[in-house]
Amino acid sequence: MSRSRLGAQAWRLRTAGWVVVLLGVTGALRAAPPPVDPSTLTGKVMCGYQGWFNAEGDGANRGYNHWARGGAKPGPGRATVDLWPDLTEFSPAEKFPTDFVHADGRPAEVFSSYLAPTVRRHFAWMQEYGIDGVFVQRFIGSLRRPASLRHNQAVLEHVREAARDTGRIYALMYDLSGLAPGNAERLIEDWKTLLRETRLTRDPAYLHHHGKPLLALWGCGFNDSDKSRPSLADWRRIVAYLKDEAGLAIMLGVPSFWRTQTRDTITDPTLLALLARADVISPWTPGRYRTPETARRHAYEVWAPDHCWCLERGIDYLPVAYPGFSWHNLKGDALDSIPRQQGRFFWFQVTGAKRIGADMLYVAMFDEVDEGTAIFKCTNAPPAGADVAFLTYEGLPSDHYLRLTGQAGRVIRGELAPADELP
Secondary structure, rough: OEEEHHHHOEEEEEEOOOEEEEEEEOEEEEOOOOOOOOOOOOOOOOEEEEEOOOOOOOOOOOOOOOOOOOOOOOOOOEEOOOOOOOOOOOOOHHHHHEEEEOOOOEEEEEEOOEEEHHHHHHHHHHHOOOOOOEEEEEEEOOOOOOOOHHHHHHHHHHHHHHHHHHEEEEEEEOOOOOOOOOOOOHHHHHHHHHHHHHHHHHHEEEOOOEEEEEEEEEOEEEEEOOOOOOOOHHHHHHHHHHHHHOEEEEEEEOOOOOOOOOEEEEOOOHHHHOOOOEOOOOOOOOOOOOOOHHHHHHHHHHHHHHHHHHHOOOEEOOEOOOEEEOOOOHOOOOOOOOOOHHHHHHHHHHHHHHOOOOEEEEEEEEEOOOOOOOOEEEEEOOEEOOOOOOOOOOOOOOOOOHHHHHHHHHHHOOOOOOOOOOO
């Protein structure tokens, strides 16, 4: 094919496990990065992957799940997201209509995580920008509903295939929010069934740590009363089975102030003994600070002594960085309640994590437009109209946070100095 016919497109050739990109403008060849090492979490930047979006007509029969209230068609007064995805690169079959319109009169469309090509596209972005992989979410409270379980299983299979195809890695993360006390066996049985039916941990792209498959369990020790959570006895049962009988490495997602048992954390003398059984501890930080300066202070005042506690016990420490926060359409809060400051807020967390000695990082989240924490491609021209309010990426390119997250990996691995200026 001639260069003139290639135009500005990029053509990909798969050979010997590598993807070779032929750039149409210059005719140059560029090799994609080699596959990510799945044997350790050390040196990695992992993103949370919700994968919970649906649209009418996607085959899942869940309506517009996570785009609008009650699964209704998204439109003015019904949206539950604060960022709008950039669908420029999506095929027509991946786009679904809404009742919103853009300022120029174009109809606004959304995607569905139920479609394999869409998940594959997300992983291709990770590969392009050097992002290692994801913790794919599994919400234990929704698995009893057949449609939710079917969707979750489909997205997990899409993630597995996309990770293998792009050389990325993944691990499962159970979110135990909504699991009432006394129901530890529900999670244990779900894991047994999942492992029996999918052989998940034998997947070459599945993340291991310290020689064992890594399983993340999120929600241990929070003191919020607006949702059910397992008791500490339940947590001890779950961790004991998964570590001692199933032979897994366990990551525990905990509150920010778990070590001091203040603010967002329960007060219980047995909590720290339970957390000491973890292989990795990851404190949840979205909403705990609101400016670059307070993020930096949190790193030194909270993360640093946390990290020391973990080091003394041979536990790895996984800080969480997030780019900003907003849930105006979801909760009625102020739009842009924690501003991104063109990436400065996110970057201060990345460099703060490195400066306190962290050698791994969790970015929340890849696709979370509901709470305005997404890092994937979002548009600067969201739907417009009366009583319609969405965030933008402040005029920056839609791939700005993908690029920053890729650069965060270089900082965590020591390839790039942790300077305050954005790379």
